[in-house]
Amino acid sequence: MPSISHRPAALRDFLQSEAAGGIILMAVAVLAMIVANSPLADSYFHLLHAQTGPVLSEKLGPMTPHLWINDALMAVFFLLVGLEIKREFVDGRLVTWQQRRLPFIAALGGMAAPALVFLAVTAQSPDLIQGWAIPAATDIAFAIGVMALLGSRVPTALKLFLTTVAIVDDMGAVVIIALAYTASIKGVALLAAAVILGAMMAMNRAGVRHLAPYLLGFALLWFAVLISGVHATIAGVLAAFTVPVVATPGAPDSPDSPLHKLEHALHPWSAFLIVPLFGFANAGISLEGFSLGSLLEPLPLGIAAGLFIGKQLGIFTLIWAAVKLGIAQRPRGSTWLQVYGLSVLCGIGFTMSLFIGMLAFASSPNVIEEAKLGVITGSLLSGLLGYLVLRFAPPAADAAQAETEIDREIEQDGDVEAIEGRLR
Numbered sequence: 001m002p003s004i005s006h007r008p009a010a011l012r013d014f015l016q017s018e019a020a021g022g023i024i025l026m027a028v029a030v031l032a033m034i035v036a037n038s039p040l041a042d043s044y045f046h047l048l049h050a051q052t053g054p055v056l057s058e059k060l061g062p063m064t065p066h067l068w069i070n071d072a073l074m075a076v077f078f079l080l081v082g083l084e085i086k087r088e089f090v091d092g093r094l095v096t097w098q099q100r101r102l103p104f105i106a107a108l109g110g111m112a113a114p115a116l117v118f119l120a121v122t123a124q125s126p127d128l129i130q131g132w133a134i135p136a137a138t139d140i141a142f143a144i145g146v147m148a149l150l151g152s153r154v155p156t157a158l159k160l161f162l163t164t165v166a167i168v169d170d171m172g173a174v175v176i177i178a179l180a181y182t183a184s185i186k187g188v189a190l191l192a193a194a195v196i197l198g199a200m201m202a203m204n205r206a207g208v209r210h211l212a213p214y215l216l217g218f219a220l221l222w223f224a225v226l227i228s229g230v231h232a233t234i235a236g237v238l239a240a241f242t243v244p245v246v247a248t249p250g251a252p253d254s255p256d257s258p259l260h261k262l263e264h265a266l267h268p269w270s271a272f273l274i275v276p277l278f279g280f281a282n283a284g285i286s287l288e289g290f291s292l293g294s295l296l297e298p299l300p301l302g303i304a305a306g307l308f309i310g311k312q313l314g315i316f317t318l319i320w321a322a323v324k325l326g327i328a329q330r331p332r333g334s335t336w337l338q339v340y341g342l343s344v345l346c347g348i349g350f351t352m353s354l355f356i357g358m359l360a361f362a363s364s365p366n367v368i369e370e371a372k373l374g375v376i377t378g379s380l381l382s383g384l385l386g387y388l389v390l391r392f393a394p395p396a397a398d399a400a401q402a403e404t405e406i407d408r409e410i411e412q413d414g415d416v417e418a419i420e421g422r423l424r
Helices: 010-036 041-048 065-091 097-121 126-131 140-153 155-181 189-205 211-228 234-240 258-282 292-296 298-322 337-347 350-358 363-393 399-413
Strands: 056-057
Touching: 010 140, 010 258, 010 350, 041 065, 041 350, 056 211, 065 155, 065 211, 065 258, 065 350, 065 399, 097 298, 126 350, 140 155, 140 337, 140 350, 140 363, 155 189, 155 234, 155 350, 155 399, 189 211, 189 234, 189 350, 211 234, 211 258, 211 298, 258 350, 258 399, 292 298, 292 337, 292 363, 298 350, 337 363, 350 363
Parallel strands: none
Antiparallel strands: none
């Protein structure tokens, strides 16, 4: 890959690769559904659950390809999520409270409203309550992928805003996973994890800039967290927060920043391998025995309604209220109809929603399949309606001027620090 010092438009590259990854993820999800309902179905499910490794955790049992993907490779995905969160807060579009205000408000609505809709639909089924967080997450790759299909019809400011909201959303999902979906704790392993994390923090304070010690620490932390009872993917986020960063506000990423180096190195692997593998391993649902009536069962209906209705309602309502109350300003170069289309697209949950669904109902495979059906249905409806709204929404009167200004800022500053702070 090109050196970071020659990537003044790193954010543009990020959006393009995220879009490409989202399109690949769509194709892989469709492929998984086809395979799971074809003569290859038995081979598909057998391969995913074949014993391929030792027992690393008593809770998980013998390792399988499915476990390696969900508990090991996804920890690398969460490492990237953690790096993106830290970068945004230190050297990106969430540096100041002015920049954080609207994305935080939107993400809050986008997590709370879907959960409330889910709980309302499943109120008569108390055994499903633990699934409340499934529709609370947004899949950034999928949503950006849909936007990529629309090309220049979507203002760049909306793409950047969606990225920021999704990162804040991911932060909320990480907290939910750590607090709500943690099994019984093993104190010794948790203490070991704390010691490893402390050592990594000490390396940062001591000025260690080589990435190798941090990657070794991440591997050790992952294993300690795995056997502690806390979900192993949390190790990725915790490790990311210890990686040093060189902040360059108003300028492209520093070629000497360990965090930026690691983020740029991991992103292609995450977008084009890890997330598609996760999608292929988890989107395959056997539709044998399912009917249209299955979608009206409390769990799939609650998840689908949370994603399709709750997301757009929560995000759009809070953005509208924040703008009308003078708390924030609408993304420049966009119309209210386009903002609504973005709010609908945020209902594409997929990767994180599937992941939370498996944690919420870990001991009930049949219930997990129902949850997957709800995630796919809600995400599909959100993607289709969001696409149609953005496809036919007229551009804002100042769209051309806004695009010219934003293009200039992207060329000048790879992390585009000022965009969200200068909305008008």
